[in-house]
Amino acid sequence: MAKDKSILTPQSKTFLKAYLNNPSPTGFESSGQKIWLDYIKPYIDEYFVDTYGTAVGVINPKAEYKVVIEAHADEISWFVHYITKDGFIYLRRNGGSDHQIAPSKRVNIHTDKGIVKAVFGWPAIHVRDAAKEETPTLKNIFLDLGCKSDKEVEELGVHVGCVVTYEDELMELNDRYYVGRALDNRIGGFMIAEVARLLKQNKDKLPFGLYIVNAVQEEVGLRGAEMIARRINPDVAIITDVCHDTQTPMMNKITSGDLSCGKGPVLSYAPAVQNNLLKLVIEAAKKNKIEFQRQAASRATGTDTDAFAYSTDGIASVLISLPLRYMHTTVETVHKQDVEEVIKLIYHSLKSIKNNHDFRYIK
Numbered sequence: 001m002a003k004d005k006s007i008l009t010p011q012s013k014t015f016l017k018a019y020l021n022n023p024s025p026t027g028f029e030s031s032g033q034k035i036w037l038d039y040i041k042p043y044i045d046e047y048f049v050d051t052y053g054t055a056v057g058v059i060n061p062k063a064e065y066k067v068v069i070e071a072h073a074d075e076i077s078w079f080v081h082y083i084t085k086d087g088f089i090y091l092r093r094n095g096g097s098d099h100q101i102a103p104s105k106r107v108n109i110h111t112d113k114g115i116v117k118a119v120f121g122w123p124a125i126h127v128r129d130a131a132k133e134e135t136p137t138l139k140n141i142f143l144d145l146g147c148k149s150d151k152e153v154e155e156l157g158v159h160v161g162c163v164v165t166y167e168d169e170l171m172e173l174n175d176r177y178y179v180g181r182a183l184d185n186r187i188g189g190f191m192i193a194e195v196a197r198l199l200k201q202n203k204d205k206l207p208f209g210l211y212i213v214n215a216v217q218e219e220v221g222l223r224g225a226e227m228i229a230r231r232i233n234p235d236v237a238i239i240t241d242v243c244h245d246t247q248t249p250m251m252n253k254i255t256s257g258d259l260s261c262g263k264g265p266v267l268s269y270a271p272a273v274q275n276n277l278l279k280l281v282i283e284a285a286k287k288n289k290i291e292f293q294r295q296a297a298s299r300a301t302g303t304d305t306d307a308f309a310y311s312t313d314g315i316a317s318v319l320i321s322l323p324l325r326y327m328h329t330t331v332e333t334v335h336k337q338d339v340e341e342v343i344k345l346i347y348h349s350l351k352s353i354k355n356n357h358d359f360r361y362i363k
Helices: 010-021 030-044 152-153 183-201 223-232 274-289 304-309 336-352
Strands: 044-051 057-058 066-072 077-083 088-094 106-111 115-120 143-144 163-166 169-173 177-180 209-215 236-244 266-269 293-296 315-322 332-335
Touching: 010 030, 010 177, 010 183, 030 044, 030 057, 030 183, 030 209, 030 332, 057 088, 057 183, 066 183, 066 223, 066 336, 077 152, 088 236, 183 209, 183 236, 183 315, 183 332, 183 336, 209 223, 223 304, 236 274, 236 304, 236 336, 274 315, 274 336, 293 304, 293 336, 304 315, 315 332, 315 336
Parallel strands: 066 209, 066 236, 236 315, 266 293
Antiparallel strands: 044 057, 057 209, 077 088, 077 163, 088 143, 106 115, 106 163, 115 143, 169 177, 177 332, 266 315
């Protein structure tokens, strides 16, 4: 696992592209979950999917001691909320969608009849009143389907409640970065799938049950993680998500910390992070020469770590984050080397956990 040699295979990269390009809006993650499960099936012993769509691959399912590695599968999106008589559409958020980036974006409206194309319209600069310049808000952004009436919209299969996603797809930037929509956090699903592949490839025998969890509905309050944490009731949870790179213009290091794409995984200090488990991860990083960064959270990490840590009787939990630029936009950007380093760190952390590992502070 030398740093100058990629651990990804051609099959890994094919999966990455297919999985990240596939729409997976909150509450409608099933098509992406099928892609994810099909990829990891050769590397696991069994799998299950819960009622709301969280997918779980299991290695050593009969083991009593349970360890989870987890990411979330959903992406931010929009709901059709109101169709005007002249065929324009107003929206509601499904997750933390950014209204300011919407004007001039192309979108896919997901209907029972298939994809319907639309655009976020916006008045041309020529006709806007500079003295009364409006900024995009939920009250004034709208979709144009090229329809003349609400009946034409309905004939296309579009109705209130249809979900809307941006059509932007994965690209590479300067052979150094992955760029696209929904890297938050399907890139996490990719990384934990690659951990499963490495375990199989290296013929590693874990002394515990490993649950590879791709959770739904994180973007609306960690809901999928809450449900699956109660169902699995693991002893340990290693969560991966994205965090903010703070090196670009308009970022404030005083409020957001000093974190950078290309400098490795980010480890969080927070009440929900179990300190003895965090020490194990840090030791695994140092032993395997994996560079890492640190960040401090306040009351909560804002990730599925919180859902696992405070589930049932308390689950020893840790957060390994991937630095990302331009979160909740269509050009979310991560460093390719960081992706591989997160995979390695999760892998080596798992290898450091013993059967019945006791992480309690006081014994």
